[in-house]
Amino acid sequence: MRLVIATCSVDYSGRLTAHLPMAPRLLMVKADGSVLIHADGGSYKPLNWMSPPCKLVVDDDIWSVTNKAGEELRITLKEIHSDTAYELGTDPGLIKDGVEAHLQELLAEHVQTFGEGFTLVRREYPTAIGPVDLLCRDADGKHVAVEIKRRGEIDGVEQLTRYVELLNRDPLLAPVRGIFAAQLIKPQAQFLATDRGLECVTVDYDLLRGMESDVLRLF
Amino acid sequence: MRLVIATCSVDYSGRLTAHLPMAPRLLMVKADGSVLIHADGGSYKPLNWMSPPCKLVVDDDIWSVTNKAGEELRITLKEIHSDTAYELGTDPGLIKDGVEAHLQELLAEHVQTFGEGFTLVRREYPTAIGPVDLLCRDADGKHVAVEIKRRGEIDGVEQLTRYVELLNRDPLLAPVRGIFAAQLIKPQAQFLATDRGLECVTVDYDLLRGMESDVLRLF
DNA sequence: TTATAAATGTCGTCC
DNA sequence: GGACGACGTTTATAA
Structure with a gap:
């Protein structure tokens, strides 16, 4: 250098x-x-x-x-x-501890965050246009697709819209509703999601992490 | 430093x-x-x-x-x-040219780029999901929404699609067509735009800037 | 201060 | 090499 x-x-x-x-x-x-x-x-x-x-x-x-x-x-x-x-040599590189992957992990273990009686079908449910973050069933056994973001913006709503549209073409799954979950949902994204018939859920990361700690504390 | x-x-x-x-x-x-x-x-x-x-x-x-x-x-x-x-002092700072704001400015003053008889209604026309870059009227007095990008990619087409759909719900504006204007439009964006019934216009920035110079030269 | 969109975005990952 | 999404995005601008 x-x-x-x-x-x-x-x-x-x-x-x-x-x-x-x-x-x-x-x-x-x-x-x-x-x-x-x-x-x-x-x-x-x-x-x-x-x-x-x-x-x-x-x-x-x-x-x-x-x-x-x-x-x-x-x-x-x-x-x-x-x-x-100066001769510095190649750097060993940065070790990161992620956030978004962790958020998905936490929500997968606490799908009741989205409503009473929710159960998880699977994480990263595969579709032709990419994996859906979470596929769940609500208390009535109906399917719910969940898109998780740290920050909820319009792009994420578009993504969820595509998933819900595609999943609804599958007679084994339909009718499928969509939930847009994020730590913070911007007003424009909220408007668009509501307009598209999607639900919005604001997630408290620290609270979820706390629930995790509580579970761990039992052992 | x-x-x-x-x-x-x-x-x-x-x-x-x-x-x-x-x-x-x-x-x-x-x-x-x-x-x-x-x-x-x-x-x-x-x-x-x-x-x-x-x-x-x-x-x-x-x-x-x-x-x-x-x-x-x-x-x-x-x-x-x-x-x-070292003591460097405060920097005089960077002078930029060729950004999207300038492109919008130039096009707003030369809406005839989009067609004979075009007039500007307003720049940054506000909607619930964000401002439309340009709202114009064509020679027949019909409204036209214009989305301007430096590089035309798929997300820009999505953006314009949303605007046109929303504006068309307003009976005072409908029918509204959409024009996607960029210095360079990628093939995928071009295809999607055409598929959505939107027009594409490739803009020559240097040519527009030249027209501006011509106008200035008159004074 | 807050919110929203642009960026010479950059960076990883997947295909 | 291209497309897509996340980023401690950062940055500028308008409300």
């Missing part, structure tokens, strides 16, 4: 065109040739960048970074304040 | 929990206190980070970065290979 502190201007031409006036910044050149231009503030997103795979060509005080798609990042250097390089 | 090359392990605890095993990495500490941890590869996204506003507390070989929401980024340092700091 090469780190250059330099006063520079930058022009990007690709999916859009963008320009950075002359100012002091950090240029980070990674081992794969990618380049990031950071200011001393903002967030983790660089002011400008070129993602790998790409190629850096240095011609005097002009750096030109290009990729296969014909995008170009052109850096014009006025003054270099520092220029250092 | 402080740049530290160090062998470290990292633990994040907040919206999820994540862990980075001990390895050499770049730690970037910005003037606002935010911290980025970069490996020598990947893209512009750091392996881990804390966004401002946040506070960094250094206790010997443990760095703890916390924010108001109670999230914590804990960095355990084993060995520091380099530690430097």
Whole structure:
């Protein structure tokens, strides 16, 4: 990794065109040739960048970074304040502990969240257009398809609509109702879901987790 | 901006929990206190980070970065290979061109792009499921909803479908047709749009911008 | 402050 | 390589 502190201007031409006036910044050149231009503030997103795979060509005080798609990042250097390089090696990588998968797991074990007498048919119930998060039966034995999101937005309602429509074509399952479950459901999604005849359930993740703890505490 | 090359392990605890095993990495500490941890590869996204506003507390070989929401980024340092700091000042910022807002602006002023005799009713026409980019009337005075994208993909067609369906329920507006306008329309989006009875218009951004220049040149 | 849509989104996964 | 969905999405903008 090469780190250059330099006063520079930058022009990007690709999916859009963008320009950075002359100012002091950090240029980070990674081992794969990618380049990031950071200011001393903002967030983790660089002011400008070129993602790998790409190629850096240095011609005097002009750096030109290009990729296969014909995008170009052109850096014009006025003054270099520092220029250092380090060998870091490949990173072992990040270990994550997920959230959404866990939410589905918890709800699968507590389908009564959706109503008295609910039972689980199966998780990830397969269909031609992808798996339904949960397929349940209500107290009357009727099928219910459940789509689970952390945040309920319009896309999720569309997804559930497609599932319910498809499942209702199966005479062994029909009639199938749909429940849209999320930690937070946005007003527009709520409107669309209601308009489509789908029910909305707001899920309390911490409460569910608490129920899980209670179950564990019994042993 | 402080740049530290160090062998470290990292633990994040907040919206999820994540862990980075001990390895050499770049730690970037910005003037606002935010911290980025970069490996020598990947893209512009750091392996881990804390966004401002946040506070960094250094206790010997443990760095703890916390924010108001109670999230914590804990960095355990084993060995520091380099530690430097620079004063960059505030950045003048990025100037962008070619974004969707500008495209909408240009099309709003040149609705005849969609057909002879087109007039604009209004931009961002409000509905219960969100604003329609452009609502126009054609030469016959019939309403036309226009959805504008930089790149026309399936989700944009879905969006327009919803708008047209909703607008057609309003007897004051019906019948409403839909036009899907984009700089580039993907074949799948084109197919779906046609299947839904929506028209597709490919927009030449540079041409539109040229027309704008022509108008300006008259003054 | 809150909510909503765009993003040079990025990133994984599946096909 | 393309399509699809999640993301500690982040970011900008309007209400």
